[in-house]
Amino acid sequence: MIGKIKHLLSKPPAEIPKIVAVKFTLAFGTLWQRLFPPAISMRKFRRRLGLSGSDQDSLDAIGLLFGSFFPSVDKGTAHDRLPPLGGAEIQEIITGADRVLDHIFEFLGSGPVELGKKINWHRDFKSGKVWPKNKVENLKLVDLSDDSDVKVPWELSRFQHLALLGRAYIFTNDEKYAAEFVDEIEDWWAENPCGVGVNWGCTMDVAIRAANWTWAYYFFRDCRSIEPEFWLKYFHSLYIHGRFIRANLELGAVRGNHYLSDIVGLVYLGIMFKKTKAGRRWLSFAAAELEREMDHQVFPDGVDHEASTSYQRLVAELFLSAVILFKENSINLSQGFLERLESMLVFTQVYTKPDGNIPLFGDADDGRLQILSEETRLNINDHRYLLAVGAVLFNRADFKRAAGRFWEEAWWLLGEEGRQKFESLPMSGEAPGSKDFNDGGFYFMHHEDYYMAVDCGPVGLRGGGGHGHNDALSFELYVGDKTLISDSGTYVYTADSEERNRFRSTFAHNVIVVDGKEMAELGTGLRLWSIADQARAKLIT
Incomplete structure (x- = not known):
C-alpha cells in the first residue's frame, strides 16, 4: 500500500485526481460485477x-x-x-x-x-x-x-x-x-x-x-x-x-485503443438491442464516450496519441464504423468530432507512400475491428480503403484520388449507395505535398515518386510509451518505386521480451546513437509497453 501511495504521489499533481477517480470507478465496477x-x-x-x-x-x-x-x-x-x-x-x-x-x-x-x-x-x-x-x-x-x-x-x-x-x-x-x-x-x-x-x-x-x-x-x-x-x-x-x-471497461487516466474498442463494441450491441433498456443505456454511454475519446486520444491534427501508424488505422476503423452506424440510426455526433475524424484521414492520406504502403512507425499487431475483404487482410500495410470510406462520408475528391477505387471493404461498410456516391465524385484533387502534423509530431515530404517521413513527436500514449518506440527523429525514405530506408517495425510482444525491447530500441531505428545508450529508458518485465518520457524531439524553424 505504501508503495502504491508513493507511486501515486510521484505523478504530476494535475493527474492525481484523475488517477484516483479511475481507481475508484474500477473498484466500484468490480463490486458491482460481484453483486450483479x-x-x-x-x-x-x-x-x-x-x-x-x-x-x-x-x-x-x-x-x-x-x-x-x-x-x-x-x-x-x-x-x-x-x-x-x-x-x-x-x-x-x-x-x-x-x-x-x-x-x-x-x-x-x-x-x-x-x-x-x-x-x-x-x-x-x-x-x-x-x-x-x-x-x-x-x-x-x-x-x-x-x-x-x-x-x-x-x-x-x-x-x-x-x-x-x-x-x-x-x-x-x-x-x-x-x-x-x-x-x-x-x-x-x-x-x-x-x-x-x-x-x-x-x-x-x-x-x-x-x-x-x-x-x-x-x-x-x-x-x-x-x-x-x-x-x-x-x-x-x-x-x-x-x-x-x-x-x-479498460479505463485509465490515459486511454488508448483498448478502451475505444470497448466503447465501439457497446455501439454494435447497443444498435442490436436498440429498443431495449440495456441497449439504450449502452448507446447513450457509448455516444458520450466516443466524443470524449476523440478529444482524448486524437490530437487536433488527426494523429492518434499512440504514435503508431498501425494503431492509427485501427483507431480510425473503430471511429469510422461507429460513425456509419450512428448515421444509419440518426444519432448525431458533434461537428468537432467529425472534423477531427476527417483530419485522421488526412493523416492517412499523407503518410501513405506512392506505392500505397505505410511507414512502419511504432508497434504493429495487424489489429482490426472487422476484416471484410481478403485484400485488406493480406495487404496489412495498405490503408487506402479507409480513404474510400472517407471520400463518401466527407465528400472528398482528393480522398477518392488517393484511394484509387471503391474497395470491397468500403462496400460492406457503405453499401451500393455509398459506391454510387463514390463514383459520382470527380477523380481529382491534388496529390499530397509536404505537410507537417505538429501536434502528433510527424513530418512528410512528397514530390512525385519521392517521399520522406520523419518522426519528431512525443513518446506514445502521452509520455507513457504505449505503442510508441524510441524513434524520435527516425525517418523512412522512398525513392522511385521502392523504400530505401525503412523503419524496423515490430514482430513480437510478450512471446520474447528481449526481442520486444530490441525492436522498439534506439538501436533499431534510423537515428544517431549517443554513447551506446538508449534515448529513453525502456520498461522491462511486464512493463513492455512503458518508455520513460526522456527523449523529446524539438522542431527548429
Missing part, C-alpha cells in the same frame, strides 16, 4: 426482452428490437445485395473460406496452421501453451518465462473469420459455410462460459468478438438450416457480452 454478474439465464434474458411463445416467436420479437446495421446487409436479403466483384475476387473469398472449413488459421506471423478437427480455443498454437479453463481473474495471462503469446487465442476468438465464411455463403449459397459457423459458435459456447478461460481476459477482444458476431448474424440470417433455437442462444450470448463489456 454479467451472465444471466436464458429465462431472465427472455423476461428482460419481453419474449414469450415459441423460439420462432421470440426470434421474430427480437428482430423488432434491432436498430439499423450497415446498409450493405441491413435491408432485404444479403443475396440481393452483392458487391460488384470479379470472378477472381470471389474465388479468393471462397478459397479463404474453405481454409476456415479445414480449420487452417494464420495469426501474428504464424503462417498457415491447421488446428485439427476440434479447435482448442484456449491454446496458443504457436507455442503450444494451453491456459486452463479457470475463472479469468485466477489466470496468469502473460508469462514471460515461456514463449507463449496470449494474443493468439484472443485473435482466434475475435471470430473475424466469420465474415469470410459469411461472404462465401452469400456468393455460393452453400450450406457448408453456415454449418461451420454454427458448429464453431456452439463449440465456443461450451468451452468458454462467461468469465471462464483466457478469452474473457481482455475486454477489447470481447468487444471485437461481439462486433464480428453481429456481422455474422446479418450474413447468415436468411439461412433456413439454422434453427431459431440457435439464434435465440446467439442473442442471449451477445446480450451477456454487452453486460460483460460494460462491467469491465
Whole structure:
C-alpha cells in the first residue's frame, strides 16, 4: 500500500485526481460485477426482452428490437445485395473460406496452421501453451518465462473469420459455410462460459468478438438450416457480452485503443438491442464516450496519441464504423468530432507512400475491428480503403484520388449507395505535398515518386510509451518505386521480451546513437509497453 501511495504521489499533481477517480470507478465496477454478474439465464434474458411463445416467436420479437446495421446487409436479403466483384475476387473469398472449413488459421506471423478437427480455443498454437479453463481473474495471462503469446487465442476468438465464411455463403449459397459457423459458435459456447478461460481476459477482444458476431448474424440470417433455437442462444450470448463489456471497461487516466474498442463494441450491441433498456443505456454511454475519446486520444491534427501508424488505422476503423452506424440510426455526433475524424484521414492520406504502403512507425499487431475483404487482410500495410470510406462520408475528391477505387471493404461498410456516391465524385484533387502534423509530431515530404517521413513527436500514449518506440527523429525514405530506408517495425510482444525491447530500441531505428545508450529508458518485465518520457524531439524553424 505504501508503495502504491508513493507511486501515486510521484505523478504530476494535475493527474492525481484523475488517477484516483479511475481507481475508484474500477473498484466500484468490480463490486458491482460481484453483486450483479454479467451472465444471466436464458429465462431472465427472455423476461428482460419481453419474449414469450415459441423460439420462432421470440426470434421474430427480437428482430423488432434491432436498430439499423450497415446498409450493405441491413435491408432485404444479403443475396440481393452483392458487391460488384470479379470472378477472381470471389474465388479468393471462397478459397479463404474453405481454409476456415479445414480449420487452417494464420495469426501474428504464424503462417498457415491447421488446428485439427476440434479447435482448442484456449491454446496458443504457436507455442503450444494451453491456459486452463479457470475463472479469468485466477489466470496468469502473460508469462514471460515461456514463449507463449496470449494474443493468439484472443485473435482466434475475435471470430473475424466469420465474415469470410459469411461472404462465401452469400456468393455460393452453400450450406457448408453456415454449418461451420454454427458448429464453431456452439463449440465456443461450451468451452468458454462467461468469465471462464483466457478469452474473457481482455475486454477489447470481447468487444471485437461481439462486433464480428453481429456481422455474422446479418450474413447468415436468411439461412433456413439454422434453427431459431440457435439464434435465440446467439442473442442471449451477445446480450451477456454487452453486460460483460460494460462491467469491465479498460479505463485509465490515459486511454488508448483498448478502451475505444470497448466503447465501439457497446455501439454494435447497443444498435442490436436498440429498443431495449440495456441497449439504450449502452448507446447513450457509448455516444458520450466516443466524443470524449476523440478529444482524448486524437490530437487536433488527426494523429492518434499512440504514435503508431498501425494503431492509427485501427483507431480510425473503430471511429469510422461507429460513425456509419450512428448515421444509419440518426444519432448525431458533434461537428468537432467529425472534423477531427476527417483530419485522421488526412493523416492517412499523407503518410501513405506512392506505392500505397505505410511507414512502419511504432508497434504493429495487424489489429482490426472487422476484416471484410481478403485484400485488406493480406495487404496489412495498405490503408487506402479507409480513404474510400472517407471520400463518401466527407465528400472528398482528393480522398477518392488517393484511394484509387471503391474497395470491397468500403462496400460492406457503405453499401451500393455509398459506391454510387463514390463514383459520382470527380477523380481529382491534388496529390499530397509536404505537410507537417505538429501536434502528433510527424513530418512528410512528397514530390512525385519521392517521399520522406520523419518522426519528431512525443513518446506514445502521452509520455507513457504505449505503442510508441524510441524513434524520435527516425525517418523512412522512398525513392522511385521502392523504400530505401525503412523503419524496423515490430514482430513480437510478450512471446520474447528481449526481442520486444530490441525492436522498439534506439538501436533499431534510423537515428544517431549517443554513447551506446538508449534515448529513453525502456520498461522491462511486464512493463513492455512503458518508455520513460526522456527523449523529446524539438522542431527548429
